[in-house]
Amino acid sequence: MRIAIDAMGGDHAPKSTVEGALAAAREWSDVQIVLVGRKEALEPLMAGAPSNLSIQHAEEVIEAEDEPVKAVRRKKDASMVVAGRMVREGQADAMISAGNTGALMTTGLLVVGRLEGIERPALAPMIPTLDGRGVLALDLGANMDAKPEHLAQYALMGSIYRQKVHGMEKPRVGLLNVGTEAKKGNELTKAAYPLLEETPIAFVGNVEARDILTGACDVLVCDGFAGNILLKTLEGTAGAMFSLLKQEFTKSLKNKLAAAMLMPSLKGLKQTLDYKEHGGAPLLGLSGLVVKGHGSSDGDAIKNAVRQARTALQSRLTESIAEEIGKRMVQS
């Protein structure tokens, strides 16, 4: 299998992407890794690279501040766009990028292309939970507005992802809502509920935002707007609490001493709740595999994204999604 990495994408690229690619190529000899980007920038970092790691030169780079659609349309030779084109043309089975999120979603949609029958591809990061299982949440920002049928497709794709990539037998799928009763919600969730009941998934009904972290479900479906509010509130609250704790714990010598004793525990807690630690986010519903790494990805994160892509390819994730969506189209 061949995995293309956008070598220029991410806050620490290309150092992080080359490091991650090197480590992954050494660990998995069944994977051909192609680093896509400026040869001059990459070659000096690649001393001792194994034979399953190569470079595909791409002259341009999409920057974090570039306007996504414009950038993807105009910079046809950007590393991200070239990697996307490799997936579409079958020169790569998957692509990974830690670059501009909007541009990557645009690349997915316009360059890689949608699976037949999928109206909206969805971005599906893992949100950490206290029980360590995590919850795959989608859509987290690819499409701000959703129709009920989109939520049913998200549910199906997320469910297949957790089966194939995480080996879960019957992932529990929940609908993000304001109450657990079936009739609760806004127009969208009220209309989506009966559709989800008919979808071949383990639907556990509505899930309230306050129960996400305690692991109420394995897959959470929502429109991109609500998903963003959920994720950003989680991030903001955890961040605010850590800064309050820090403030309190350095207030007096007594507090400083006590806090020093607890530091390892606090660090562990911070990691548990840091969604950046939980791997790359797949963009589901495309005709090839696209994985989005966090902007701040280091070498380890890139290597983990390769692991994730490898598992997804081995388990034939994209083909399984295509098949299920195909059945759904025949039925309706």
Added chain:
Amino acid sequence: MRIAIDAMGGDHAPKSTVEGALAAAREWSDVQIVLVGRKEALEPLMAGAPSNLSIQHAEEVIEAEDEPVKAVRRKKDASMVVAGRMVREGQADAMISAGNTGALMTTGLLVVGRLEGIERPALAPMIPTLDGRGVLALDLGANMDAKPEHLAQYALMGSIYRQKVHGMEKPRVGLLNVGTEAKKGNELTKAAYPLLEETPIAFVGNVEARDILTGACDVLVCDGFAGNILLKTLEGTAGAMFSLLKQEFTKSLKNKLAAAMLMPSLKGLKQTLDYKEHGGAPLLGLSGLVVKGHGSSDGDAIKNAVRQARTALQSRLTESIAEEIGKRMVQS
């Protein structure tokens, strides 16, 4: 001024409501307080009550598990409904209830009635912020779906509330959104943005969910669905973090000792983030003042809700809202 208290509403009623009413009546002699509920239950608790505290008998009680609309329609002699009727008929200037939230919103809509020109009354609790100013968020659950014009009305009402009740000169109004740029968002927020720019408020633009706790604005407008996701995620994340902290801090004797030293700080932190501590939530846009106390309100919380209602009445909150909405209707 006369304030009616639904004496039977709330987890600790009627003990909490009577205690709060007694304390409030003693502190503010300019307020006539009427406890609405079962005379037999209230009288034994009211020994030594001052002359500005009285009882209005109401035979029935709306329970927490009652279906809101049905309960308000059928239990015409319930304490909550009677209190609402007193406001509509001018026998009281305001009502307070810590009972069934849905039923209170229904009472507001069907019994007290909307202000002319208001399409959707909004529930507006305070969300705590790290700087202690808090943010008044609306709508937090009265209406799941909203139209752009509703958000503009929320902005106007919330802004007037913070001016009148909290004495803020120019409350900064933010629109809950997925990014700060003007063009970000879903269909609702994109359409609401230009309307908010034209509204006579201090509009500071879009505010991301992660910046709420650090005090990005004084009034936050959103539809009830997104608002619920925000509040419940905040609550869930803070709760999960405290339970993780507790788990870590009791793991070893060393941790236990250190945690004991930090306990006062941790308690303070918990209070800072507990939105239940931040007073009652007004239901804005009604023809009379309605304040919702938290279900777990104790006597102090009820007394604080009376303080809040008193300030709102003194500052002529409802009249000011009616006036501004009236101007808006003339313009459009």
